[in-house]
Amino acid sequence: MRSIISYIRHMARPEWLKKFFFAKTAPLTTPAHFRDFPHLTDKECTHCFQCMMICPALGAIEVVRTEKPGEWKPVIYPGHCIRCGLCVEICPELVLDAGRVHTKNAQDGTYMQFQFHITVNPVTCMGCGSCTVACPVNKEIDPQLAAKGTSTSDEVIMRVYKGINTVFHEDKCTGCKTCEEQCPTRSILVARVLEPLQLEEEK
Ligand code: SF4
Ligand code: SF4
Ligand code: SF4
Structure with missing residues (x-):
């Protein structure tokens, strides 16, 4: 009991009360780099799925069909989202926004892009061509692609060349x-490579 009284006496000192009620603190402003949970803008989603592909948090974002025919939209699950803002930065249609990500990026002239890097293990690749034939982009570029993965076109992403799967145009890879x-031998790996870029200033 005595300790409570002494505590109250200590807390009720006039100089402390004065400080408590009249001390000036810095105004509460949101830092420019703060990234809130992403929310939808009124822009139309083209269901390119880039936001889902870039998201580092499992189950944080999903692009779904809405009840309106032909309409899609991303859905954020706040329980999983870590507010990194990458989906906001990557969306080419500005469907998402969070905090001041767009404003800051516009000020800094920065933007994000990614591409896919394909690695073939030359030791374990048997040159069977299964990957080459299955690739949907390859099929579109060269419908005559042989069952063994050989092709006469140099425009394909990859083809079997000298007994091994060889990559020619990884820039065309969609990361599927x-x-x-x-x-069959897990010899091909497709990794996403993120690249933050800055617009060049006009001279
Ligand atoms: S929200 Fe943007 S990035 Fe995601 S699917 Fe739609 S258009 Fe693509
Ligand atoms: S803010 Fe980051 S974690 Fe959250 S949905 Fe977007 S990409 Fe995923
Ligand atoms: S990940 Fe790239 S290389 Fe592999 S099948 Fe898909 S588009 Fe083709």
């Missing part, structure tokens, strides 16, 4: 990973 799934 069909090739990975089809490879």
Whole structure:
């Protein structure tokens, strides 16, 4: 009991009360770099799925069909979202926004892009061509692609060349990973490479 009284006496000192009620603190402002949970803008989603592909948090974002025919939208699950803002930065249609991500990026002239990097293990690749034939982009570029993965076109993403799967145009890869799934020896890997870029200032 005595300790409570002494505590109250200590807390009720006039100089402390004065400080408590009249001390000036810095105004509460949201820092420019703060990234809140993403929310939808009124822009139309083209269901490119880039936001889902870039998201580092499992189950944080999903692009779904709405009840309106032909309409899609991303859905954020706050329990999983870590508020990194990458989906906001990558969306080419500005469907998402969070905090001041767009404003800051516009001020800094920064933007984000990613591409896919394909690695073939030359030791374990048998040159069977399963990945090459399964690749949907390859099929579109060269419908005559042979069952063994050989092709006469140099425009394909990859083809069997000198007994091994050889990559020619990884810039055309969409990251679907069909090739990975089809490879019987797990010799092909498709990794997403993120690249933050800055617009060059006009001279
Ligand atoms: S929200 Fe943006 S990035 Fe995600 S699917 Fe729609 S258009 Fe693509
Ligand atoms: S803010 Fe980051 S974690 Fe959250 S949905 Fe977007 S990409 Fe995923
Ligand atoms: S990830 Fe898809 S598009 Fe890219 S090389 Fe593999 S199958 Fe082709």
